[in-house]
Amino acid sequence: GQNIDQPTEMTATEGAIVQINCTYQTSGFNGLFWYQQHAGEAPTFLSYNVLDGLEEKGRFSSFLSRSKGYSYLLLKELQMKDSASYLCAVRDDADKLIFGTGTRLQVFP
Amino acid sequence: EPEVTQTPSHQVTQMGQEVILRCVPISNHLYFYWYRQILGQKVEFLVSFYNNEISEKSEIFDDQFSVERPDGSNFTLKIRSTKLEDSAMYFCASRAGTGGNQPQHFGDGTRLSIL
Numbered sequence: 001g002q003n004i005d006q007p008t009e010m011t012a013t014e015g016a017i018v019q020i021n022c023t024y025q026t027s028g029f030n031g032l033f034w035y036q037q038h039a040g041e042a043p044t045f046l047s048y049n050v051l052d053g054l055e056e057k058g059r060f061s062s063f064l065s066r067s068k069g070y071s072y073l074l075l076k077e078l079q080m081k082d083s084a085s086y087l088c089a090v091r092d093d094a095d096k097l098i099f100g101t102g103t104r105l106q107v108f109p
Numbered sequence: 110e111p112e113v114t115q116t117p118s119h120q121v122t123q124m125g126q127e128v129i130l131r132c133v134p135i136s137n138h139l140y141f142y143w144y145r146q147i148l149g150q151k152v153e154f155l156v157s158f159y160n161n162e163i164s165e166k167s168e169i170f171d172d173q174f175s176v177e178r179p180d181g182s183n184f185t186l187k188i189r190s191t192k193l194e195d196s197a198m199y200f201c202a203s204r205a206g207t208g209g210n211q212p213q214h215f216g217d218g219t220r221l222s223i224l
Binding site for chain 2: 031035041045048087089094096098100101
């Protein structure tokens, strides 16, 4: 079966660092994507990992361990506008994205 | 920056009626998708489309649903005989053809409300 797990909610303080974890069990794997989704809006692409290791992109970094079926998204220097849902998605062998339920992050001043 | 556009932003329809949701993918993209998100739930894959035919479809995408690329720019999702449980946000996405790391880019969605 296909299963992607993320924490439902997280809170953090402006300026802090937060790590959002994602574990997955899928029948195929062709990369893991992180998307940001503000309420009522479209998912917006943040990062992509297909090889083990860390990908850094400004304030956002994403890590992948294929052997452990594990990824995390690291957000540094949090800003109020980072309050959103963060979606972990695996692309399977059929090129479709399988999404987790998303992690709702609330950033407080 | 080029983007995927969807119309209408909100569609209200009586149960049993047909709806057509419209999408204009990013112009040089070759792969097209429809997803839906029921309120408070995760984004679910419906169908993928490439080279003028369906590549993959989910269990949700039954005979009630169809997709079409009627011209070089539009990509539509038709839902026949709508049911209450079809109420959801429907997202269109597209992807460039080159490179496995190309992400799917999503439109702002159409909120479909079935009464």
